[in-house]
Amino acid sequence: MSTNGNSVTTRLMSELKELVSCGAEGISAFPVSDNLFHWIATLQGAPNTFYEGLEYKLSIEFPQEYPYSAPDVRFITPCFHPNVDSHGAICLDILKEKWSAVYSLSKILLSIQSLLGNPNNQSPLNHRAATLWGDEQAFRAEVLAYREAKANASC
Numbered sequence: 062m063s064t065n066g067n068s069v070t071t072r073l074m075s076e077l078k079e080l081v082s083c084g085a086e087g088i089s090a091f092p093v094s095d096n097l098f099h100w101i102a103t104l105q106g107a108p109n110t111f112y113e114g115l116e117y118k119l120s121i122e123f124p125q126e127y128p129y130s131a132p133d134v135r136f137i138t139p140c141f142h143p144n145v146d147s148h149g150a151i152c153l154d155i156l157k158e159k160w161s162a163v164y165s166l167s168k169i170l171l172s173i174q175s176l177l178g179n180p181n182n183q184s185p186l187n188h189r190a191a192t193l194w195g196d197e198q199a200f201r202a203e204v205l206a207y208r209e210a211k212a213n214a215s216c
Contacts (some may be wrong), residue, residue, distance in 0.1 A: 069127050073097045076166045088170040090121065098123045101137070102170055110178035111201045115208070119173070120149075121166065131160035134169060141207035143180040143191035151176070152186045 074097070080090055087105035100121040106112025118137040124130045134156055136149035144152040155164055155172055185191035193200045 069123070069125065070097055072128055073123060079165065080167055085167060085171055087174060088167065090119075090166055090170065098125075100166070102134075102166075104170055104174055107174050107178050111197070111204050112177045115204070119170075121169075128162040128164070131156050131164075132166070132169070134173070139208050139210075140177075141187065141190050141204045142177060143182050143185040143187055143194055144176055145190075146186040150186065152181070152184055 073092075077090075077092065080088075087107065088102065090100045090102035093099045093101055100123070102119040102121055104117045104119060106115040106117070116138070117140055120133075120135050120137050122133040124132065134151055136145055136151065140149070146152075151173060153172060153176055155161075155169065180191070180194060182191045182194060190200075190203070193203055
């Protein structure tokens with residue numbers, strides 16, 4: 062294995078250790094089988110948001126250039142949100158143009174958890190969600206209905 066491969070592996074093992082030993086409330090992530098480059102994360106909707114009490118699974122693919130290139134992070138669990146498209150892609154600046162090697166997986170997951178309660182309606186991927194955001198009752202109903210409909214469609 063190359064030196065770069067070893068440093069990526071070392072970094073990912075360090076991030077796993079950080080998540081396990083002192084992970085933040087409502088987030089967790091683990092490699093899939095023995096593949097350190099593909100992880101599944103679990104994210105709890107934060108209190109006092111439309112997502113409170115809901116749990117989401119995310120897929121994380123780390124590139125060989127990690128941490129100098131951002132991982133690809135997508136929702137597996139259907140998520141009705143202004144900054145999440147129907148395929149689970151997330152519009153979050155730290156996963157795109159504002160990526161920095163100082164970001165850890167823990168920071169990424171906390172940022173996504175925060176995004177759920179504080180969307181960027183200026184650059185929505187889901188225009189319907191952005192439009193409904195201001196109507197609390199309608200938005201929460203849509204969050205639950207969307208999740209239910211997508212779950213039933215995949216059975």
